Amino acid sequence: MKIIFVNERGGVSRSFNFGGLSKALLGLCLLGLPVGALWLGANLPVAESDVFDARAVKAWNKALRKQQEQIGEADREAREQLTALTVKLAEMQARLTRLDALGERLTTIAKLDEGEFQFGSVPAVGGPEDPGIAGASELPYQPPQFLEVIGDLSDQIEDRQMQLSTLESLMARRQLQDEQFIAGRPISRGWMSSRYGYRTDPFSGRRSWHKGVDFAGKNGSDVVSVAAGVVTWAEDRYGYGQLVEINHGNGYTTRYGHNSELKVKLGDVVKKGQVIALMGSSGRSTGPHVHFEVYKNNRPVDPATYIRRTGR
Numbered sequence: 001m002k003i004i005f006v007n008e009r010g011g012v013s014r015s016f017n018f019g020g021l022s023k024a025l026l027g028l029c030l031l032g033l034p035v036g037a038l039w040l041g042a043n044l045p046v047a048e049s050d051v052f053d054a055r056a057v058k059a060w061n062k063a064l065r066k067q068q069e070q071i072g073e074a075d076r077e078a079r080e081q082l083t084a085l086t087v088k089l090a091e092m093q094a095r096l097t098r099l100d101a102l103g104e105r106l107t108t109i110a111k112l113d114e115g116e117f118q119f120g121s122v123p124a125v126g127g128p129e130d131p132g133i134a135g136a137s138e139l140p141y142q143p144p145q146f147l148e149v150i151g152d153l154s155d156q157i158e159d160r161q162m163q164l165s166t167l168e169s170l171m172a173r174r175q176l177q178d179e180q181f182i183a184g185r186p187i188s189r190g191w192m193s194s195r196y197g198y199r200t201d202p203f204s205g206r207r208s209w210h211k212g213v214d215f216a217g218k219n220g221s222d223v224v225s226v227a228a229g230v231v232t233w234a235e236d237r238y239g240y241g242q243l244v245e246i247n248h249g250n251g252y253t254t255r256y257g258h259n260s261e262l263k264v265k266l267g268d269v270v271k272k273g274q275v276i277a278l279m280g281s282s283g284r285s286t287g288p289h290v291h292f293e294v295y296k297n298n299r300p301v302d303p304a305t306y307i308r309r310t311g312r
Helices: 020-043 048-110 145-180
Strands: 002-006 013-017 191-194 197-200 207-210 213-216 222-224 229-237 241-249 252-262 275-279 289-296 299-301
Touching: 048 145, 229 252, 241 275, 275 289
Parallel strands: none
Antiparallel strands: 002 013, 191 213, 197 207, 213 289, 222 275, 229 241, 241 252, 252 275, 252 289, 289 299
């Protein structure tokens, strides 16, 4: 093997001849160059790019652990919220049961028509379905099942509350009507001693008109209101002695005369059956009794019709 080196300036050239041994050594050197380069690359200090990659991996691992912790915390919060919702759901179901029981009891007590208030059934609802998106067959969002249950319970409770509110109004109005309904006797003990209409006057002996009824009894016994109302007179009045007059509304007024003591005063609101006076013999009277009158639209009517009533 022969190698020639040429000088660029002088044009002088040199040549070298290699024998077999020289050829072997030269080939070995050429083959050893890449192997040496690989060895150096494996044993040289870590490059800056390798350091950056290690730091990035460490940062990613740290971020991943943080995200895992956040996921665990979110999972715990979700479980706690689900537990709270479950407890709330149980409370709402218990509340609904109580409302249903109360509603059915009140409906029975009020003697309402069957079917008017149905507390044991699901509220009746309806209306055309709106898909929400034109051409869509289903709603774009389907809530979780437990949210649907809570929503249904909320609707049922709201419906029951509306029914109970209406029922309460009806019962209050009916109770007020019952309270204002004139019925019964104005005494707790005693007997009817004189009826409504013409009679012989006990003082003059002449035939005269008696526009009320008399109930005789023990002096000082209770005189009670036959209906709820407002006291429009509570003092002495000519012929009546100590008189109580009560306006019951709807054109009705009652009077209670000859009392020994008054238990109410002008402007008082009285209830049905409330003691308003004590029986006596004040005014134009021959003995302990109560003179009872009923007025309808400012005209006296026979109290017997209202005395025989048993109430609503």
